[in-house]
Amino acid sequence: MTYRVPGRTDHVVVVGAGLAGLSTALHLLGAGRQVTVLERADHPGGRAGRLDLRSPHGTYHADPGPTVLTMPELLDEAFAAVGEKRDERLDLVRLDPAYRARFADGSTIHVRTDAHAMAEEVRTTCGPAAAAGYERMRAWLTRLYEVEIDRFIGANHDSPLGLVGPDLARLAALGGFARLGPRVARMLPDERLQRIFSFQSLYAGVPPHRALGAYGVIAYMDTIAGVYFPRGGMRRVAQSLADAAVAAGAMIHYGRAATGLERRGGRVTAVRHTGAEGGERLPCDAVVLTPDLPVVHDLIGRAPRRPVPLRWSPSAVVLHAGLRTPRPELAHHTISFGAAWRRTFREIIDDGRLMSDPSLLVTRPTATDPALAPAGSELLYVLAPCPNLAHGGIDWARVGPAYRDELLAVLADRGMELRADLDVTSLVTPADWAAAGHAAGTPFSAAHTLAQTGPFRPRNLVRGLENAVLAGCGTTPGVGIPPVLISGRLAAQRITGAAHRRYTRARRVPTGG
Incomplete structure (x- = not known):
């Protein structure tokens, strides 16, 4: 059984209205908690916020952070937690091709997520042997995803021993603990295809030839699950989540930066923050901290001890x-x-x-x-x-x-x-x-080296504070929009103890416990 915050958790303060904080808020609201969100900016989004560039000809609405959106079913889960439907708040367009890859020799490969379309693209540009390799690669990435998504990526872990079991054996048999680059090269002899299906490991902070094979799951998200773009820009993702949270009863205070935590007997009792009239305090029963790790450590008043410093x-x-x-x-x-x-x-x-x-x-x-x-x-x-x-x-x-x-x-x-x-x-x-x-x-944030992956990554619990939980890319499961959205759900589960319920996109009803 994983750790759950003990005691009363009726009112939860979430620090940060980025994607992790908003995901946390929606899952908490769905479990009946009162939620207040503190955000230092004047808008939601965090790294996925907004940047307006003004010129004499008008305004350009830029995305300052991530531009690649995958796994929209995780947004479905967040909206469904409060009884909403994603497509009623957010207009997503599936991109085809997901990417256009251009190489130094002048060649171009269109990366398509449809299996038949991509196989034909590879056959035309790289030959029939490469197309057969692509089909093997696609099957391998899909199996990786199926093994990892619930047991390793989408679950809280209190100890590495909790991972031991049949799923760990399946992941090892798939080559999840071997190196990604060589595994991809064995299936795809064309170097251009090797790059297309392994460059994503850099998102995790590790070059392909050093990355664990398990991080092929990022390539699954990009090249198989599909790449999307919201009309209105990536900022619309955060704004739609914030709107749904407010509609479900959350209070979101913009322009309020958390400055410290008040505590009593190992519990956080209030969050201090800036306000229109100077310093203020917001009482709480539990707190979720979503900023990057140095900011979190400043709020807590210390950084956790690690035998080896974090590698960024x-x-x-x-x-x-x-x-x-x-x-x-x-x-x-x-x-x-x-x-x-x-x-x-x-x-x-x-x-x-x-x-x-x-x-x-x-x-x-x-x-x-x-x-x-x-x-x-x-x-x-x-x-x-x-x-x-x-x-x-x-x-x-x-x-x-x-x-x-x-x-x-x-x-x-x-x-x-x-x-x-x-x-x-x-x-x-x-x-x-x-x-x-x-x-x-x-x-x-922190790189996904072997020593900073899974249960070895900074935990979403705070030693010495029984009702403080972390979310965001610095904690589990890691970097990228899908992991960050999952981190919000995992943080909420630490507080509510609720089991994960996966929602299908078509029916939006629970499909498992």
């Missing part, structure tokens, strides 16, 4: 660009791969240097929702992985503007000339992530 994921530079003219030739998501591969990971993870031959994610949200930019304009998001501040000694105040120009030059060399068409730009660097409270200047 690589960071990212993000260039937001408003363009004056349409770019219909660009897909919604384009992955522009450089010729280098292993060297790229070595540079940003081991050497603490910028990529000499960068691989980039270029997102054009206006391909799906033109209303995100002024009429006749285009909005782009360019993400370049880079070292975090703990591992790279880069002076971003000095290097940032030059790196912006370098990224624009790289894009131009790859057939995406933007410089003469720029209306407005905004550059986000690791220094900006650090200023927002993210450890080591990375929005991807």
Whole structure:
């Protein structure tokens, strides 16, 4: 039996109205708890919040954080907890292709999530042997997901011993504890396909040749389950969750930053926070803390002891660009791969240097929702992985503007000339992530190394505080929108003791205990 917060838990304060906090709130509300959410910004979303870029031609509505949305059934679960339906609050568009992958040799592969369409794409671009390998890869990723999603990703763990059982044996037999890169290479001899089905491990902070095979589940989410985009931008995800929470009785206080916890006898009794009249306090029976780990440790007053310090994921530079003219030739998501591969990971993870031959994610949200930019304009998001501040000694105040120009030059060399068409730009660097409270200047938190995975990841419980629980990407199960939404449910379950009920998207009724 997993740990449940003892004693009274009628009123729960959730710190942070990001996706983790909002997921927590909805699952708590569904279990009959009174919920108050404190959010330091003037809007919901956290990393998935909002960034408005204003120019003489109008306003561009950019997404400052994640741009890839997968596993919308997890949103269904959160809405269903309070009796709502996701499609009545959020208009999601399934992207086809999910990505367009462009390579240094000039070739292009459209990544489609439909099995037959992708098999034909692979057969046409890489040959029949590669198509057969893709079908084996798809079957393997699907089996990984089926074994992992409930038992390993979607459950609270109080001890590594709790994982021992038939599912652990199945995961081991599938190669979940072997290395991802070599496993993918055995099934897909074409290096381009190897990249498409393994680059996602960088989201978990580990290069493919070092990542556990279990992290192939991220590739399942991207390349099989499907990639979606909400009309109105990614900010609509958080806003729709917040609206549902308020409709179900939650109080959300914006512009209120938590500053500390009051405690008595090992329990948190109130959360101190900023307010219109200075410092205020909010009594509670339990608290859920969702900011990044350094902020959580400041609130608690200490960091937990670990035999080895946490290792942080690589960071990212993000260039937001408003363009004056349409770019219909660009897909919604384009992955522009450089010729280098292993060297790229070595540079940003081991050497603490910028990529000499960068691989980039270029997102054009206006391909799906033109209303995100002024009429006749285009909005782009360019993400370049880079070292975090703990591992790279880069002076971003000095290097940032030059790196912006370098990224624009790289894009131009790859057939995406933007410089003469720029209306407005905004550059986000690791220094900006650090200023927002993210450890080591990375929005991807703790890396998913073997020693920081599953029950070895920072727990969602706080030693010495029996009614404090964590949620968010710094705790279990980890980084990315699907894990963060799950972390909210897991935090709620620590308080309510409720069993997980999976909801189907079609019927929206419980399908299991």
